[in-house]
Amino acid sequence: MALSDSELTRYNRHILLPEIGADGQSKLKAARVLVVGAGGLGCPAALYLAAAGVGTLYIADGDRVELSNLHRQILFQTADIGALKAEAAALRLRALNPDIRIEPLAQRLDAANILEIVRRVDIVVDGSDRLATRYLTNDACVILRKAWVSAAIHRFEGQAMVYVPGAGPCYRCLFAQASDDVIPNCAEAGVLGVLPGVLGSMQATETLKLILNLGTSLVGRFLTYDALAMQFREYAFKRCADCAVCGEHPTISAPLEPAPATRDWPGMRRFSARELAQVLQSEAAGQARWVLVDVRDPREFAAGHLSAAINVPLGRLDAEYPNLPAQSNLVFLCRSGARSLRACAIAARHGSAVFAHLEGGLLAWATDIDSTLQVIA
Ligand SMILES: [Zn+2]
Known part of the structure; x- marks a missing residue:
């Protein structure tokens, strides 16, 4: 690809390198x-x-x-x-x-x-x-x-x-x-x-x-x-003969839909914002008790949170787990649903029987349930 006068000037310090030159610069252009x-x-x-x-x-x-x-x-x-x-x-x-x-x-x-x-x-x-x-x-x-x-x-x-x-x-x-x-x-x-x-x-x-x-x-x-x-x-590292995509007998011949971001642990539930809203309403009617655990940073929590939620930042959850209400099922909340999934991993490790996370986080809650909720980054 030919270079204009202004391109020859713009890329002058490239072209001065014998390893690049005008030919190399043309390759970059192409x-x-x-x-x-x-x-x-x-x-x-x-x-x-x-x-x-x-x-x-x-x-x-x-x-x-x-x-x-x-x-x-x-x-x-x-x-x-x-x-x-x-x-x-x-x-x-x-x-x-x-x-x-x-x-x-x-x-x-x-x-x-x-x-x-x-x-x-x-x-x-x-x-x-x-x-x-x-x-x-x-x-x-x-x-x-x-x-x-x-x-x-x-x-x-x-x-x-x-x-x-x-x-x-x-x-x-x-x-x-x-x-x-x-x-x-x-x-x-x-x-x-x-x-x-x-x-x-x-x-x-x-x-x-x-x-x-x-x-x-x-x-x-x-x-x-x-x-x-x-x-x-x-x-x-070397090419792996068993590699699923570049190996001798590949099993992947078309792009895969990404696997779910995490596995689910026994006892884990995933609530959409609407499902969680229903669960909280039925709780008011005497069903099983769920405690909302907001695992965001205190700064994010202070800007806006669900009224019944307690704040245990993800970094402290492991240490504070024994202090959480033992007789209740825990629902973990965060901004977008990523930290709450990690909280579920911690709950599973502590042997909790039933726990949940809010898919899409409080951003989803603000979209689907309560647009006045402030969710900061
Ligand atoms: Zn490979």
């Missing part, structure tokens, strides 16, 4: 990359890929910008709060580099749409904070023979790896399967804001190297980064 998730990882990755002149960038994210995103999601301004992330990201990236094509996809990727979207690109940069999406994009890339550049973050630590078809193992070779309940996301565990900047920049680096066919990629190497110790480690 490349098509999908960034999955415009979050902590996707923001810096997309900024660097756009700045570097990757010709077509798809940005897939179905969420809207929230105030609590801004300490790490550097594509967004305070004024973007409430905007669709994909749209706000596209505006910012076009302002940075009007010579490239930015395609916002304001939707969550799932088994039904993933193949059609991945088919349009050469490389997928996975910056999703959901494990289910990581498996979905990994599987789609193996099936369609596309490269996959993945990273994940947790508190002060990050990890990264690259899959290239025919060149090395995939994510399932290393982690055959897992579910989101074993790894809390940023909303539950917290994360150092700059951490995804390091990992997202590494994803952009690996993506540019793949397009330019430069250096040694992170294929077959699982890289970890510990920000507190300022230490990188890496683990070599």
